[in-house]
Amino acid sequence: MVEALQAITGMNDILPEQTPVWQYFEETVTDLLASYGYKQIRTPIMEYTGLFKRSIGEVTDIVEKEMYTLDKEDGKSYALRPENTAAVVRSMIEHGLTHAGRVQKLWYYGPMFRRERPQKGRYRQFHQIGVEVFNLAGPDIDAELIALTWRLWKLLGIESAVTLELNSLGSLEARNNYKAALVDYLTTYKDQLDKDSQSRLSTNPLRILDTKIESTKTILVNAPKFTDFIDEDSSEHFKGLLMRLDTLGIPYVLNTNLVRGLDYYNKTVFEWTTTALGAQGTVCGGGRYDGLFEQIGGKPTFGVGFAMGVERLILLLKELGKIPTALNQLDCYFVAVGEGTDALALKLSEQIRDQFPQLKLQVNTGGGNFKNQLKKADNSCARYALILGENELSQQKLVCKPLRDDTPQQLVDWADIASHLKQLLK
Ligand code: ATP
Ligand code: MG
Numbered sequence: 001m002v003e004a005l006q007a008i009t010g011m012n013d014i015l016p017e018q019t020p021v022w023q024y025f026e027e028t029v030t031d032l033l034a035s036y037g038y039k040q041i042r043t044p045i046m047e048y049t050g051l052f053k054r055s056i057g058e059v060t061d062i063v064e065k066e067m068y069t070l071d072k073e074d075g076k077s078y079a080l081r082p083e084n085t086a087a088v089v090r091s092m093i094e095h096g097l098t099h100a101g102r103v104q105k106l107w108y109y110g111p112m113f114r115r116e117r118p119q120k121g122r123y124r125q126f127h128q129i130g131v132e133v134f135n136l137a138g139p140d141i142d143a144e145l146i147a148l149t150w151r152l153w154k155l156l157g158i159e160s161a162v163t164l165e166l167n168s169l170g171s172l173e174a175r176n177n178y179k180a181a182l183v184d185y186l187t188t189y190k191d192q193l194d195k196d197s198q199s200r201l202s203t204n205p206l207r208i209l210d211t212k213i214e215s216t217k218t219i220l221v222n223a224p225k226f227t228d229f230i231d232e233d234s235s236e237h238f239k240g241l242l243m244r245l246d247t248l249g250i251p252y253v254l255n256t257n258l259v260r261g262l263d264y265y266n267k268t269v270f271e272w273t274t275t276a277l278g279a280q281g282t283v284c285g286g287g288r289y290d291g292l293f294e295q296i297g298g299k300p301t302f303g304v305g306f307a308m309g310v311e312r313l314i315l316l317l318k319e320l321g322k323i324p325t326a327l328n329q330l331d332c333y334f335v336a337v338g339e340g341t342d343a344l345a346l347k348l349s350e351q352i353r354d355q356f357p358q359l360k361l362q363v364n365t366g367g368g369n370f371k372n373q374l375k376k377a378d379n380s381c382a383r384y385a386l387i388l389g390e391n392e393l394s395q396q397k398l399v400c401k402p403l404r405d406d407t408p409q410q411l412v413d414w415a416d417i418a419s420h421l422k423q424l425l426k
Contacts, residue, residue: 010116010124012311020327021314026109028155029129029308036148038105038131043087045111046070049077054296055086057263059203066114080113083262085289085305086296088132093298104134121280121312130307131286137302139240142268142288143248145306149272149284150250156313157322162272162283164251167258168238169266170230172291178229179205189219209257226256234267241268264289268304276319277312284308331384331425333377333403334363337370338390345388348398348414355418359425361386378403384424386417400424 007013014022030040049069056062068080081087088108092098109129116122131148133141146164153159169175183205190198194213201208211217230238245252252270260269269287277283286306293301317323336345342364349363362380364373370389377385387399398417401409412420 008124010118012123012125021317021323022310024324024327025156025310025314025317026129029152030107030109032148032152032155033107033131036105036144038107041088041091041106041108042110043081043084043091043108045081045113046078047081047087047090049079051086051090051296052079052082055089055262055264055292056083057204060207060262062114062262066116068113068115082114083112083307084108084110084128084130085132085262085264085292085303085307088130089292089296089298089303092134092301093293093296098134098293098298098301101135103136104132106133107131119280121277121309121315123311127310128307129310130305132303132305134301134303136304137290139237139244139268142237142241142304143244145286145304146245146250146270147248149306149308150248153272156317158274158313158316158320161276161316161320162274163253164245165255165258165271165273166241166252167255167269168226168230168234169259169269169287170226170234171266174226174229174231174234175206175266178224178226181224181229182206182208185223186219192219204263206259209259220257237267260285260287264292264295266290270306272308274316277315280312282309283312283316326381329360330362330380330382331360332362332386332421333380333382333384334361334386334388335370335373335377336364336388337373338393341388341390341393342367344393348388348417349386351414352418352421356422359418359421384421 049067052067053063062082067082070078072078088106092104098104107130110127111125112128113125115124118124131145133145150159153162170178183201186193186201186205186208190201192215193201193208194211194216197208197211197213197216208216209220211220258269258271260271265287267288267290270285271282272284273281274283275281284306286304288304290300290302292303293299334345334349336342345363349361352359352361362382364376368376374385383402383404385401385403387401392398396414397411398414399409400412400417400420410420
């Protein structure tokens, strides 16, 4: 016998019993985004590797070790997208959709790929739903994005389990001044820093603020604070955002150590975190990236966005018991027993669908005796069984049998069955 193959480590099948919750989540988010006037954009799952190098930054975890790349004979290097902001920006530039200050409010959804160590909430293929807004400079749009996510958590019933963490990274110049001061301070403690932080000291010192290592955290307590370096414009912007969040009654925590993994952020950065998922606690992260267009060859364009991790949010829904019952539940299961009934069942069910297209109706296939088919009806979790036996056939009627309560079954004329079901399922 040949050995059975398995899926690639860290890349998961989403099995039929899991898809209803995925669909519930996707519909909730996409309906919400439409209600705020956002439009979907779809970009390819592969891009030239250079796009991610230029946008995310050469010395980030993603570019250094997490990308799946493919180097072709044509001398070009391709990468499975590790995130989608860079690709959306690339697309805006390529199609001129943000020229002359044109505002775009966009969202995307799809798989992302990162070669990480797989564990709960961390996979090699995972899904993000993200939002990107272009050509809006003020804190009002930052506030809208946060209000939108806050509304989503409330719709999903998880608002008490998530915390909004906020920070401002200021302008590039302010950040560079701060970086220099931080490096000065940390260099005096170099020997006491963990290995990762030691190497980040020369490559990406701000990421040290993000450390999970306790001894390094202790050293950071007395480190220079960015609040002493922030530029006037960014400071005003940040105050404007906090004022709006206060007006909206959205709770937040200021976290000066929040820097986010990618290089391209400035001013506002935020994360929604939870303690309910262990180490993989960030369910959504985003911020402003006003310099990104220029970094990848476009004109200066304001940008702000966020991405949420779908797997983590679904884990959180499960953890909190917030998955609605009876998702995608069948309304009816059509049971047909006896000579000539299965073809008629098909015909009648098509007629019912003509009159009641929203009805979720499954017709028994593959035969079986009455007991056997009724059992399948019950296992399908349908609310009603429609039964066509030889008796019903001769009377041109169907039995409509409730499967989830004790109300009596009814005998209904073929012609009336769709309207009967409409009444029942109102
Ligand atoms: P983390 O700090 O957990 O590695 P990140 O900062 O790398 O997250 P982002 O690049 O900001 O994550 O992506 C946005 C969101 O996508 C994250 O908040 C998370 O919910 C989700 N995410 C990121 N990487 C993974 C992964 N490997 N598996 C599952 N979800 C992920
Ligand atoms: Mg990461």
